[in-house]
Amino acid sequence: MAPAIAVRHHEPEEVLPEKSSVVPVKFANLESQRVRVVYEAWERWRGSRPMPTRNDISLRDLGNAAVNISLVRVLPAENDYEYRIIGDAHIQAYGSNYQGRRMSEATAMAPRFGKILKASYDMICAMRRPYAFRGVIGRDIPDLKFVWFETCYFPLGPSPDEVDHVMNVAVYEPRGGSWD
Numbered sequence: 302m303a304p305a306i307a308v309r310h311h312e313p314e315e316v317l318p319e320k321s322s323v324v325p326v327k328f329a330n331l332e333s334q335r336v337r338v339v340y341e342a343w344e345r346w347r348g349s350r351p352m353p354t355r356n357d358i359s360l361r362d363l364g365n366a367a368v369n370i371s372l373v374r375v376l377p378a379e380n381d382y383e384y385r386i387i388g389d390a391h392i393q394a395y396g397s398n399y400q401g402r403r404m405s406e407a408t409a410m411a412p413r414f415g416k417i418l419k420a421s422y423d424m425i426c427a428m429r430r431p432y433a434f435r436g437v438i439g440r441d442i443p444d445l446k447f448v449w450f451e452t453c454y455f456p457l458g459p460s461p462d463e464v465d466h467v468m469n470v471a472v473y474e475p476r477g478g479s480w481d
Contacts, residue, residue, distance in 0.1 A: 323436035331433060333451045335366035339470040343455045351461040371469045375426060381405050382422055394447050394473040425454045426464040449474035
């Protein structure tokens, strides 16, 4: 059986795939202009360093892509993350605003999704480089408000060996073509 490929979903919801899938994406193959804008800004902010610091980034540089941003502070002693910024696109997609709260709180509300999200942030902290993903949401996750997404996670840190924040950008395709 061929592996699942996450592609943009333009079919009626009745033909959603049974299983959701998420695949890594090369930065050259990003479909979303907003994700690409944030990736290019991150590259500028970091310059010749492995990653920029939290103080190097400016959401003003992102224009209308700033609504697609979230920023978490890494809490290594607690093996957790604290949501510092949640853009409106994330709030629309998930129906919740966890700004100022911990990822462990979000995971308690949605364990399956929280486990996947935490693993993504953990990977960025361990690898200390950005990663992009694209996904299609199948019938196995009927409660999400979107059917397709493209996202990228970016490490921020004071040294090449330490990530103290992770910035995320995501674009979502809503169920039914519009947000309720």
